[in-house]
Amino acid sequence: MAMLVKLVFLLCHLAVSLAAPVPCEHRVASLEEEIKVLRNVIDNQHGYILELHSHQAQQLEHIPNSHLGPQNLYRDCSEVFADGNVASGLYVIRPDGSPTVLSVYCDMNDGGGWTLFQRRKDGKESFDRAWVEYKHGFGDLHSPSGEFWLGNDALHHLSSQGTYDMRINMEDFEGKTRFAEYKNFRVDSEKDQYQLHLGDYSGDAGDALADVHSGQHPAAVKFSTYDKQPGGDAKCVRHSKSGWWFSRCDSGNLNGHYYRGPYQAMTDDGVVWYTWHGWWYSIKSVVMMVRAADLEHPQAISQPIKAARGITYLGH
Structure with missing residues (x-):
């Protein structure tokens, strides 16, 4: 009986649908x-x-931080490279002023001695993170293709040891590559909201961070995240879904939302470097790294001397 009622109801519904299309x-x-x-x-x-x-x-x-006693560790990948270590991979360093040792990826290409502090490859890691996460760092540093942010504290200690250059290597979804380099790169401490300082630009990707060093800004650009915006418009920061130095909103935001294709977004919130591909193209892969401006050429030194220096190589 119940089945019959359901069948009658279905037929009536079908008849009504045919008689009066929506x-x-x-x-x-x-x-x-x-x-x-x-x-x-x-x-x-x-x-x-x-x-x-x-x-x-x-x-x-x-x-808790594991505070260490004095150790004669290398201060950055530039010193690692200068001592004859030419293999790219993970090394343990300790920058001046750092309360802990750091595991870092050293890139020995493009002249060698580069300390990576950011890598984007496939979007597996979210860069829409809180202030304290950017402070300490996050992501997969140990995998050659892992995405990560080394940490703003570490970046401050690294860049405050002397004069540093920054290099950005980028690749689009057509396999084309471009780069941008900046002289006199420095990041202030948390007390100054990790202000970014940049010098002269060189490269073939265009100067998307021109506002930071052109004198158009009243001061160096401060870092911002969704929960703390000392250096950017709150609406712009929330729209960009990332932590970054927002000099002109998304003009050069390499921590933006990752899109698995040239662009699939309704808004310009991707991995953007506008002087290369404009606001509406999200870059496929990016690495950001720093190197001492006075990098010395590699020297052939013996393994016992390296051991005395306290170097630790972790491989790839």
């Missing part, structure tokens, strides 16, 4: 309503992710 505008309105619901779901999920990041950030504040 007007096109009603269907459009229905689809728009469904899209609105889906957007709410996405917004809720994004909010949940941000809550998880905030919780993780709070836990990071309680991680």
Whole structure:
């Protein structure tokens, strides 16, 4: 009996549908309503992710630093390279002023001696992180293709040891590569909101950070994240979904949202270097690295001497 009732109901519904087709505008309105619901779901999920990041950030504040006694470790990858170590990979260093040793990736290409502090490859790591996460660093440093941010504290200690150059290597989805180099790179301490200082530009990618060193800004650009915006417009920072030095919103934001293709976005929130591909193209891969401006050429030294210096090579 129940099955018969259901069958009669189905037939009646079908007859009504055939007799009175739904007007096109009603269907459009229905689809728009469904899209609105889906957007709410996405917004809720994004909010949940941000809550998880905030919780993780709070836990990071309680991680004790393992303070070390004096050790004669290399201060950066430039010293590692100058001592005859020409293999790219992971090394242990200790910059001046750093309370801990650092595991860093040293790139011995492009003249050698580069200390990587950022790498983007495939979008597996979210760069929409809290202030404290950018402070301490995050991501997969140990994998050759892992994405990471070394940490603003580490970047401050590195760049405050002397005069440093910064190099940015970029690749698009067509396999083309470009680079940008800046002289006199320095990042201030957290007390000064990790202000960025840059000198003269060279390269073939264009100077997307021209505002930082052109004199158009009243001061060096401060770092900003979604939960702290000392150096950028809050709306711009939230729109960009990243932590960065926002000199002109997204003009050169290499920590933006990763898109798996030339561009799939409705807004310009990707991995952007506008002087190369404009605002509407998200770069495929990026590495950012620093090197001492007075880098010496590699020297052939014996293994016992290296051991005395305290060098630790972790490989790839």
